[in-house]
Amino acid sequence: MASSTWEEVEAVQKENKYELSLQGSYVNKRIKNSGLDPHIFELTSLNLLKIAGTPIETISDSLGNLTNLTSLMLENNCLKKLPDSIGNLKSLKFVDISGNKLEALPETFSELVNIQSLNATLNLLTSFPNVSNFKQLAYLYISKNKLKGLPEGVCDPSLTLLSTIEAGDNEIASLPSEISNLVHLIKLDVSSNKLSALPYELSECPKLKEIIITGNNLKDRKLLKLAEHSSKALLNHLSVLLDKERATANGANNKGKKDKKKRGRGNKGEDSDFERDAISVLQFEPEKGLLVTSSPEVVGVRQYIVCCIMRDLDFSKSPNLYKRFIQLQTKLHENVCEKRQGATIATHDLKLVKGPLRYTAMDPATMNLTPLNTAKATTAEALVKELRDEAEAFRREKKRSALSGIHKYLDLLKGKNLLPCLKDAENDIISFPPITNCEKSRICKETKDILVEVTSTVSLDFCKKVMEETLVGSLLLGIGTGGEGGNGEDSNKTPGSDADAAVSAEGPVDTSRMRFPQKLTVEQVKVVDGTGNLRVIYPSRIDLQNPAFDVFRNYE
Known part of the structure; x- marks a missing residue:
């Protein structure tokens, strides 16, 4: 390399580094004398x-x-x-x-x-x-x-x-x-x-x-x-002014009796001049409901799990609805799940799952599964080794450390002697978080009922946050029984305008201005520990408390 090349640049090139930071008086002096090193x-x-x-x-x-x-x-x-x-x-x-x-x-x-x-x-x-x-x-x-x-x-x-x-x-x-x-x-x-x-x-x-x-x-x-005083007070005042302005424009003087809070910020059950999006919650039934037992082995590995069921889904409303549902999960994994560092979402076709389920951890050498989109059974140990080999080959070929796809999450398993999995009543593994779902419970466009599973090493509250994001994103996509054409879209509409605009990493959104109100039916799933004590039931009465949509609990 030419002698005029800066030592910092030489170090990056020789050591295959991916970062270069230039600052300080020594750098400033060289810049004043001869400008930036063009080799950068x-x-x-x-x-x-x-x-x-x-x-x-x-x-x-x-x-x-x-x-x-x-x-x-x-x-x-x-x-x-x-x-x-x-x-x-x-x-x-x-x-x-x-x-x-x-x-x-x-x-x-x-x-x-x-x-x-x-x-x-x-x-x-x-x-x-x-x-x-x-x-x-x-x-x-x-x-x-x-x-x-x-x-x-x-x-x-x-x-x-x-x-x-x-x-x-x-x-x-x-x-x-x-x-x-x-x-x-x-x-x-x-x-x-x-x-x-x-x-x-x-x-x-x-x-x-x-x-x-x-x-x-x-x-x-x-x-x-x-x-x-507070941003909330300011926004409520603006809301009142907006309601008055709209009432005047529409010639509807009786709208002045509305609550001072803006649409979407009011309490559930208030009268409204528009139909809102809604989630209907079905209560867990002891004799029929889906029960998940979390075993002691999973504590210290990936101990937190929250599940629920989305019922009566219809992916046929528009040609791209199923694809957009899969994209929703990808977005949530990248954002609210913090690139799976915080949590992992898995979805299963309920008719292919035989309950009750068991969430446990196993020796990877004896943990047999058939990964999603494959026909051949393997062990978790062999799967992880294969993925690590692929990742290393990718690094050598591309000469960089960044990975894509499932390979990005291998580091989450480092130092684990046991690996987590969700098993059904037939002792088949249906999920291996945070790496893959399994072929047995794979969802498709014809799927009507989906078991949603969220696991985490962080906390139950984090699982609940991710689950709510998943449910609200699904609601806004229009995969439930309510609404028309998947949020009013027709077959010629470019995907991504209304529903995709409502999907994100931060939380539920106000959907009051969307053309067609959407509805989603969610059934509770109970998780207990190895002795039968309740760990979590979702969604409970304290969940789904966002005023952007109505929640009807069919057991109240």
């Missing part, structure tokens, strides 16, 4: 590049060569522009360009479709590229710029994971009413801008818990006082 942009295996606190004003267009980057940290430099080639970095998930002198971002920035977190705070931005393609975006930080509005496309209904927008200290004069499309927006900071009013539709952001509006010259001074 030949390290195409890099996953993370950090250049922080330096005097650089521009980045070479060769940045676009680093197509494996998932993290790009360019904070606290003197950057005045970014190269157009940044659009080539399609794998980027985390971008930090804060603390620079950027006045604009290249239009190609909109092509970074996998961004999850974007920090452009403390720049000189007067405009922002369209962000409607950022379907994975969860965190957007654009405070302390010169923006006159939120980025174009930020209210696109498909941005279902967007939970935080920090846009304080800008020149924003108004917020779009479409902001209510952001079904998982939790925090909105628009402090110290030029707002004279707030859109009443803010009250229809079902997850919004924190809204910061100080430092604005609002005409309705009550809003500022309410905001100082």
Whole structure:
């Protein structure tokens, strides 16, 4: 390698590293003398590049060569522009360009479709590229710029994971009413801008818990006082104003008697002028209900399990409904399940499962199963070895540590002498969490009743959280008996607009504005320990308490 190559760059190349961090006085001195080492942009295996606190004003267009980057940290430099080639970095998930002198971002920035977190705070931005393609975006930080509005496309209904927008200290004069499309927006900071009013539709952001509006010259001074008291009080006030506005527009004066809380925030059982989505809960019947016994062997391995049954499903409502249900599970595994680190979801065709079930742990050498989508039985030991061999071959071929598919979860089994499994009354294994379901209970488009299983090493509460996400996502997809055409979609509609927009990693959403109300029937499943003591029954009376949908418990 040429003598002009920086030692940090040489180390990355020689040791096959995937991260390069450049900061500090020694780096700054070299940059002032001769600029960045151009060999940096030949390290195409890099996953993370950090250049922080330096005097650089521009980045070479060769940045676009680093197509494996998932993290790009360019904070606290003197950057005045970014190269157009940044659009080539399609794998980027985390971008930090804060603390620079950027006045604009290249239009190609909109092509970074996998961004999850974007920090452009403390720049000189007067405009922002369209962000409607950022379907994975969860965190957007654009405070302390010169923006006159939120980025174009930020209210696109498909941005279902967007939970935080920090846009304080800008020149924003108004917020779009479409902001209510952001079904998982939790925090909105628009402090110290030029707002004279707030859109009443803010009250229809079902997850919004924190809204910061100080430092604005609002005409309705009550809003500022309410905001100082609590975000909830502010949102309730906006809801009242929205109801009045709609009542006036519709000429319906009797709507003034409605509860002050917004649609979707009210108590269950209140009168309403629209039909809501609903989950109907069937009680566990001691003689007929499905019982799961959790054995002592699984304690310390993967001890927590929660189950329930979704009844009377119909995947024939639209051509893509079954596919979207499978995609729902994938999304939940990546997000709320924390890439299966927190929990794992398994689904089984109930008619293929003979109860009662036993959740236990076994020696992998004697644990016989037929993995999903295979016809040949194997042992857990042989399966894990085969997967590890495949993963190692992949690493050698691709020369990188990142894995995909089931191989990503092998590390969850490290150091385990016993492995968890769920067995039916015929002693057949139907699930091997967190790795695979089994062929015996595989679901298909014709499946009518599904046993849902969530296991975890974290807690029962975490299992319940994941289970609720699964049920609500299934409800919104429209796989239950209620609704029409899987959320009103027809065979020509592109999948992913309504139902997919409602599926996410943060929690249940307000569905009151969807065209067709959906219904889902859920039956309780009881889990007991080895001596018959109750561990958990789901869903219990304290579960499914979100006001975004109605819950009818058929045993009350």
